[in-house]
Amino acid sequence: MSRRSLLTIADLDRAEIARILRVGNRFAEVMERDIKKVPTLRGRTIINMFFEASTRTSTSFELAGKRLSADVVNVKGSGSSVEKGETLKDTVITLSSYLPDVIVIRHQSVGACQMAARYTDAAVINAGDGKHEHPTQTLLDLYTIEREVGPLDGLHVAFVGDVAHSRVARSGVRGFQTMGARVSLIGPPTLLPRDAEAALGVTTSTDVRDIADADVVYVLRMQLERMGPGGFVPSLREYAMTYGINHARLRPGQRVMHAGPINRGVEISGELADDPATLIERQAANGMVVRMAVLYDLLAGPAGSTEPAGAPIGAVAV
Numbered sequence: 001m002s003r004r005s006l007l008t009i010a011d012l013d014r015a016e017i018a019r020i021l022r023v024g025n026r027f028a029e030v031m032e033r034d035i036k037k038v039p040t041l042r043g044r045t046i047i048n049m050f051f052e053a054s055t056r057t058s059t060s061f062e063l064a065g066k067r068l069s070a071d072v073v074n075v076k077g078s079g080s081s082v083e084k085g086e087t088l089k090d091t092v093i094t095l096s097s098y099l100p101d102v103i104v105i106r107h108q109s110v111g112a113c114q115m116a117a118r119y120t121d122a123a124v125i126n127a128g129d130g131k132h133e134h135p136t137q138t139l140l141d142l143y144t145i146e147r148e149v150g151p152l153d154g155l156h157v158a159f160v161g162d163v164a165h166s167r168v169a170r171s172g173v174r175g176f177q178t179m180g181a182r183v184s185l186i187g188p189p190t191l192l193p194r195d196a197e198a199a200l201g202v203t204t205s206t207d208v209r210d211i212a213d214a215d216v217v218y219v220l221r222m223q224l225e226r227m228g229p230g231g232f233v234p235s236l237r238e239y240a241m242t243y244g245i246n247h248a249r250l251r252p253g254q255r256v257m258h259a260g261p262i263n264r265g266v267e268i269s270g271e272l273a274d275d276p277a278t279l280i281e282r283q284a285a286n287g288m289v290v291r292m293a294v295l296y297d298l299l300a301g302p303a304g305s306t307e308p309a310g311a312p313i314g315a316v317a318v
Contacts, residue, residue: 004298005117005124009135009171014178016297021143023293023301024286031067031289041070044101044299049091050127051077051107056260057127057137060287061104068292070101088112089119096120101299105129123298131226134167137259138175140290141168144282145216149255153180158211160186160245161220161267164193165227168259169220173200186210187220187243190232208243211250216279218257219245219268240266247272255279 005011012020030038046065050058058074065072075095077083082091088107095103100122105113110130117124128134146152157176159169163185173183184203185196196204211217222239233239245256246269256268256278264270272278 005113005126006135006294006298007113007117007124007126008133009138009175009178011135012178014180017139017142017175017179019301020139020290020293020297021146023296024139024143024290025147027067027289027292027296028286037067037069039069040296041065041068041101041299044068044070045073045099046070046102046104046295047073047075047095047098047100047122048104048127049075049095049106051082051088051105051112052128054106054127056284056287057106057134060284060291061125061127063288064291064295065102067288068295070295073100088116092116092119096122102295125294125298128167131165131167131170131223133171134259135171135175136287136291136294137168138171139294140283140287141172141218141257141259142175142179143290144257144279144286145255147286148279148282149216152176155181155216156184156214157181157216157218158184158186158214159218159220160208160211161243162191162222162232163187163196163220164191164232165223166220169218172218173202177201184210184214188233188239208245208249211245211254214254216255216257217245217250221259221261222263222267236263236266243267244269245272247275257283259283 030036048058048061062072062074102125103120103122104125104127105116106127107129110132112129113124113126126133126135142152159172163169176183184205185192186205186208189206192204196202244267256272258268258280262268262273264273273280
């Protein structure tokens with residue numbers, strides 16, 4: 001029987017997201033100990049399949065599994081049978097014969113994780129599929145804001161930049177709205193989905209000055225690898241002048257997020273990226289504990305319940 005998977009942020013309702021964030025807090029406490037490894041998932045097997053470049057997500061998933069004492073196997077597109085022409089379906093079927101409990105997948109194609117979930121009994125976690133979704137990024141963003149800024153209810157989050165190609169924004173809009181935040185999208189008309197207001201329930205603007213009302217300014221990477229040779233803006237220099245976020249465009253108190261990797265001097269100035277007041281480093285650091293919480297929730301937490309494991313994590317496994 002297939003396990004529960006996390007394919008889109010829509011797989012989680014408000015109570016489930018809140019539960020994962022609470023579990024993340026518990027694992028954050030564990031990470032403050034001298035010994036940061038816990039036996040929670042001992043005997044479980046996690047296979048990380050990354051067919052697209054990744055530093056933060058792949059490393060944090062690997063560390064999350066190891067800190068939970070799971071057996072972790074990493075498969076990259078380069079060097080695997082995919083290079084010999086093997087399909088994703090056949091790769092998933094082959095790896096599933098080793099009876100993994102979780103398969104984490106990053107793939108350049110939209111819907112790759114949904115397809116993979118049909119051919120394995122393991123839980124599948126979407127670690128980013130094309131420009132579609134990146135649900136664990138949204139969970140760590142929610143976690144970071146809740147810890148560093150405060151309650152999500154009523155907060156105004158403005159995504160700025162390449163919305164059209166951003167799986168971070170696509171999952172983020174739904175995730176922030178689910179937790180009660182107001183979301184706006186700001187960018188050049190070529191990089192804003194045409195039906196965003198009606199389809200997503202957000203406000204849109206092509207004027208970067210409209211970030212003034214936001215509590216959190218979420219800067220999106222210009223995803224040049226997805227734009228093709230035609231380009232969506234006249235030049236990166238002009239984009240930086242018109243939409244690049246720097247200190248001069250912010251008002252006091254606004255917090256800045258970016259999922260990385262950063263194009264310095266394009267969507268965000270180097271000075272702002274290095275400013276310790278931004279949440280960028282906290283996002284990266286929180287990625288591991290939130291992914292520990294997701295793995296715990298899928299494998300050890302009671303699906304559909306309001307509390308993890310029905311007992312303190314420490315009593316169960318930590």
